[in-house]
Amino acid sequence: MLKKILIANRGEIAVRIIRACKELGIETVAVYSQADKDALHTQLADEAVCIGGPSSKDSYLNIANILSACILTGCEGIHPGFGFLSENPKFAKMCQECNIKFIGPDYQTIELMGDKAMARKVMKNSNIPIVEGFEDEIKSQGQALDIALEIGFPVMIKAAAGGGGKGIRIVRNAKEFEHNYNTAKSEAKACFNDDRVYIEKYIENPRHIEFQIIADQFGNVIHLGERECSLQRNNQKVLEEAPSSFLDEKLRDEMGKIAVKAAKSVKYNNVGTIEFLVDSSKNYYFMEMNTRIQVEHPVTEMVTNVDIVKEQLKIASNLKLELTQEDIVINGHAIECRINAENPRKNFTPCPGKITELNMPAGLGVRVDSAIYCGYSIPPYYDSMIGKLITHGKNREDAIVKMKRSLGEFAVGGIDTNIEFQYWILEQKDFIKGNYTTSFLNEKMVNEDA
Incomplete structure (x- = not known):
């Protein structure tokens, strides 16, 4: 098992990785920009190193400074989280050249799948359905x-x-x-x-459905079922579910096998996501592969009881995948709402600032992944997402009820958030019925404004 790693990220995903490392007995080093000196991940890690100015290019995208921090603190590996350098093949290659374990797939795979046009070619040649x-x-x-x-x-x-x-x-x-x-x-x-x-x-009004895959270096590949990611605003995901109410068991099994086949076709190693478009006739097409942990991974963890970040760390430590496809059982239903510091009434304008009050929801089947705290000042330099609220229920109806209750308890003072907007989504009749596609949210909002 890796003994010490650096986390090349910030916010809730950095905190999420630190927690997994603590449970596995792995020491952690946080890196931070000057704007993040008071951030929660710097306080939870065993060590913290400032790597540059407030802007991403001076800090979280500064490869030289991140590698220097890794070497100086004696880390064996780097976890990139999502965003920033997580899908940068140059960074992954430089880690390899510095004898640092990049916790993700090899740089050749990242480069291949990062070129969406080339990824289409590879899948086409492997008889994976494409648009x-x-x-x-x-x-x-x-x-x-x-x-x-x-x-x-x-x-x-x-x-x-x-x-x-x-x-x-x-x-x-x-x-x-x-x-x-x-x-x-x-x-x-x-x-x-x-x-x-x-x-x-262009597929009119498709579903955006992705399958979580895990692969080790010994050729073992499994999937953890699908996530429904069709609720989007301007191609950006807003709310995710697992499993999808649109798929039946036969289609779920078929698409899962295709996802595994797609991963095997590029000799994939570590965790990743195969994304599909599914039309109204339930024809499905490969869209892209994400070679990293996903923002929405918690909904899969809630319904499978598999810690995906721990699996990443184990695979990066050259351990064989202990899970088999038969071990994966979908239990109940989970929903994730992305909580952003933004004002939906002002075209979702980002709203950085100091948090003056904070109450986070809790209770059975409720999870909050976040790095905010009362008194924390949200910097204006990064993505507006400040947390993820996840609920798990015995079925979809139960998960929705818990989410509505939890959103009602979630109070953030001093800034604007999209909490009320998420509640509004849960109240829509077509959402309650599971009758929505990637165009649903944009069309609904246009009609509301008309």
Whole structure:
């Protein structure tokens, strides 16, 4: 087992990793920016090292400073969490070259799956269902339009190096193609320093369903069932569930086997997620693979009783996966609401500031993953998510009731949050019925404003 690791992240995921390490007897080193000197993860870790200024590029994206901190504190490995450097192949490669264990897949796999166009090719060659599209290099706007016309509108233009809902445009006709093509390329360049895009058929009103996989270095691969991630605003997930009420047992088993096959096709090692689009006829298509822990991993932990972060650490310690597919049993239902410091009434404007009052919900089947505390000042430099509220019930109805009760108890003073907005979602009739797709939230909000 690894004896000491550095956590190259902040916020609730850093705290989550520290807790898993403590239970496994692993020492931890937290890194922090000047803006995070009072952050909870710096207080819970065994050691803490400042790695730069407030901005991400000066701190949490500063590879040289992070590696230096790791070496100086005698750490054997680095856990990148999610976001920041978690899917950066250059960082993973440099860890390897410095004889530091990167707690995740190897850099070649990250690079391969990080190129969404190349990932499509790999899956296509492995007979994994993919959406009709064109993933080769597009050399001009004219060629791109010809491809779109051949595929047939509507199409999606997507950043090849993309992720997190960035660099995506839906185009419904030739007239609006030029503007959206140029906008997608510009956003891809700004977000990923890579303006390559690819084009695929746009599936109208799909479900976004992902499967959690775990793989060790001995070729053992299992899945932990699916997560329903269709509740999104502008391609950003808002609320997640496990399992999906849309899948029946036959389809769940079939998609799970395909997810395992997809992971094996790239010799995957550690935890990851295979994401699918599922249409109204229950045809499913590979969308992408995330080579890291996911924000929404707690809902899977709640229904399987598997600690996914601990599994990451064990696999990184060269231990064989103890779980088999037969060991995985889905128990009840779990829901996660992402709690953000933002004002939904002002177009979800981020709301950093000092927390003057705080009451977190509790009780049987309630979990809060967060790094906030009363008196903590939320810095303006990072993502607005300040926590995740997860409830587990004997069935979906029970989980919804617990979530509504828990949101009612969750009080954060001094800043705006989206807690009331999450409660509003839970009150919608179509959500209660499980009758929603990726377009549900945007359409519902437009209708509410009309």
